[in-house]
Amino acid sequence: MRSSNARPTRRFTGKSNYPARTAKATLLVLVGLSQLPSSIHAQEGVAGSVKRGGVIRYGHFQEPACLFGGWVQQWYLQRQYSDNLVARSEDGKIVPWLAESWTISDDKKIYTFEIKPNVKFTDGTSLDAQAIADNINGWLSNDPDLRNPTAAPYLSDSFESASAIAPLRLQVTLKVPFQPLLNVFAQSSQGILSPSALKRGLAVNCENPVGSGPFIVDKWRHGREVTFRRNPDYNSAPATAKHQGPAYVDGITWKFLPDQTVRYGSLITGETDAIYDIPAVAWKDANSRFPVLRHLTGGTPLRLALYTARPPFDDVLVRKAFAYSTDRRAAVDTSFLGSLPFEGNGALSQSSPEYLPELGHSYGYDVRKANQLLDQAGWTERNRNGVRVKNGNPLIVRISYSNAFLKPDGEQALQVIQQQAREAGFDVRLQPTNPADFFAGKNLGPDDYEVVLLYWVAPGAEIFRISWKPDQNGETNRFNPSRYQDLTLWDVIQKAEQELNGVQRTALYQQAERKIVDEAPVIGLTVLDVTLATKPNLKDVWLDRGSVGEPVFYDAHFDDGK
């Protein structure tokens, strides 16, 4: 349920309230244009074969209200100025960052980290075990200034305390074993911030957060850009980086360009060196003209969550019938123009290590099967509009969605689904909701929807905890819009979380994955991706694999040769 493309735009009603279709039409014009001469950058110095200097002009999508926080738009920024305790490599392994090494106790409850020496935050504060412990304890507190909305749902059940047992030795104690702990620590939203800077309060920290990362927040010109300058003393690069020491470039000008015509156009005219989120309509053109980076985000795919606590979707047969009645592959292909693939596995995104490819083709389009299942479930009659009826109630499916969680092209996919499901006798009604109302809970109440479109970005199957934790002790799991309660499933998930053996843990998570797909409380639609197009002379930009695919400019450098 974590929005990577909200807004205003949404972010685009609300955050960018101007019609995406116009943008699409004009982008078609852009696509045909020839590339103009690229701008000149100040180049200075040579470090081995890598040139130093220059400022990267990066065109991003949305501007957050604060430079750190739980929204992925904030993670992108935080990745530039803060370091994490550990990093996650492309193959999903946890590798050192601020922690040089760590040990786990036999009962799997005590993690002891050896912290890299001589690291300082950019305000001069020492980055030691106590500083990291203060950060972690703040994430799990109820103090709205310190609470971390990403870390808290993962760790609140298992976390006991974090403390410095020596200046450079950090101990994290858990109440129960929780293997995904390190994955959680590797996400950019868990970047470590200077505790002395945090005491200045949210107003100052939102504007000028202080980390120990390769870049320092220089100035935030609201509505335009954030400028970062190189941290000249940087000595704490992660093991995933391609070099150590300070960044090669002098800084980054992080421009906020919510309009996709402007964003892609600025790359064509050479006004930016890299842009985020290549529009679907320009996808082919961008691939033929620029180096393109792409990361399919882990965690959940973009999926349809079916409300299982009342009819009609309390019956698994009807849930499956709905899945079979829609050609979601065609809907995705038509709407996203090949820029995003269909994903039939509703449980897990295909970039998660525990992903089962055979589930990616689940519930292919089969109207005959959908009709059989509905007949079997007792929805045998049809009214004069062709909508199935049971006990006098028509088979109405209201789909709630907001463009805070859906790219503009996604709405077309829902319209296609709406038409397709009619043949099997579903009366699908779309409930578009503007982001503000959606966050306020409009169309999300217990009686307000049968389907809701949401997702949550995470490294992998640890997302199951967030999605499928049953309601307990009178506390509702707010992140389970399906309201699907399955204690057997929860038991398997908890076993996986407590299993440190990789093979066995993966097997347990895949058991849960199969069960989720089989019970169909969620139906897959497509994946979420992070795309980046760069100018050919900007080298070694990469996407972080720790959380959402944040662009990393630390290793980047300009190459005069092209």
Next chain:
Amino acid sequence: MMGSDAVRIVVHHPIVWFARRIFSGVVVVWAAATFAFLIQCVLPGDRAQIIINVTSGNVGPASSAELAAINAKYGFDQPLAVQYGKYMLQILHGDLGESYQQHRPVAAIIAEQIGPTIVLAIAALLIAWLIAILTTLFIAGRDNIWSKLLNDAQVFLATVPPYWLATILLVLFAVKLGIFPVIGGNSPIGLVLPTLALALELSGFFGQVVQNEFTRVLEQPFVTSARARGMSDFGVRLRHVLRHAALPGITLSGWALGKLLSGAILIEVVFARQGLGGVLVAATSSRDVPIVSGAVLISAGLFVLVSLIVDLTYRVVDPRIKLT
């Protein structure tokens, strides 16, 4: 009789007129502030819930402990009357509150952004007037192919949505021809396309209004008299007719400035230009009510000011008009 005349003189005295306008202005601003406060109370959804969800990028009900912390922080747990009293007291002290999402004073956020928006709105108003006057001087009262074409162009521009025009201008002049930058920023050259996107629509509208009045005035006896004195056609149009024909246009300028300020919001987002637009769009989407309320209050103040200026301008253009 003497007493009644004295009262009339006092009532029409510019200072009394001014005091009355100030008083009515204060009432308008108070009404706007109260309206902004009431709106946030009657909008569906719990305010603390929205703050938590927007901050975390989630939907669904937050835990009671999280809600309690936010309610205490912003005073949502107090009776509405107390909240209203505090809110009005804050405003009297020039404090528009603190943004729920940016955690900064709203006055500072608006002060930082309103400059480029006002510059854009005023530039667009001036350019709209310039285009409208030039085309009107050229086409009013004439019956040839050019006047017909220009007239049709005015009608077309008056009906074109500015955001559509903005995208077309951007693709043509910035991306394709490279005459203007795609990301204009706050540079003077970056002001050209956004200004045109806003001004062209308004110029069409102004042009149509002024042209009707212009054509009517052209047929007045004093125009014939001026021509009889040997004045050139262009001189008559510029010196005599325009002055009369401009009055309805001036009335419209107050309205137009309001329209331009709201139009600027969309245009700023399209051109990625700094200004109130981006801030307001983000604040509306995240229901950052203090920013929206602050913008409503400032806009109300601006309207009061602009209508005052328009009334004073009447007096300059047409001395027969008394301040009442």
